Amino acid sequence: MTTTRTRVLLADDQTLVRSGFRLMLEQQPDIEVCGEAADGRAAVLLAAKLGPDVVLMDIRMPVLDGIGATRQLLAAPGPPRVLVLTTFDVDDYVIGALRAGASGYLLKDVEPEDLVRAVRDVVTGDMPLARPVLDRLVDTFLSAGAVLRDPRLDQLSPREREVLRLLGEALSNAEIGARLYLSVPTVKTHVAGILAKLDLRDRVQAAVYAHRHGLV
Secondary structure, rough: OOOOOOEEEEEEHHHHHHHHHHHHHHOOOOOOEEEOOOOHHHHHHHHHOOOOHHHHHHHHOOOOHHHHHHHHHHOOOOOEEEEEEEEEOHHHHHHHHHHHHHOOOEEEEOOHHHHHHHEEEEEEEOOEEEEEHHHHHHHHOOOOOOOOOHHHHHOHHHHHHHHHHHHHOOHHHHHHHHHHHHOHHHHHHHHHHHHHOOOOOOOOHHHHHHHHHHOO
């Protein structure tokens, strides 16, 4: 029986970093590293040629940074998912990547099992988000004002409010399902309902929203 493998493009200007991520990912039978790029422009061109499912994107790169590359990738038809790599001292870059539409945010020193899980999760529509990254995002947004009260919260069912609170804790669909004794498809349905009712684009916006509105 043939198993479909997730094809990953690595974009990082450090050869050793790319080699390390390749080693982590290619130990998995369901993941294939299909190419490597040393700058954002090369990543965009390679993605168009190779058609990866996921691009693992560093932010600080020459020629074109990861934010610009992410923006170009997602403007093309049938774009890949983009997992952005960041560090603690680049809050502005993280926010820029969020606005560019990246599908997940990982720390540069990610553990191998967390990297593999993130690649698998993002392919299924989940949004991997390292908890320290969420904490920095929340701190940035909360510094702009006090906890807010949004009347749209009243549109959410009690279960949707529970799911939103757990999104605020950066839990994946599988983790939310385990916590609430729900199937992953049911969690996905609740997440979609939350995003629609609150006019939010993605899980990161939902996580920040949960903090800004006092649910976490």
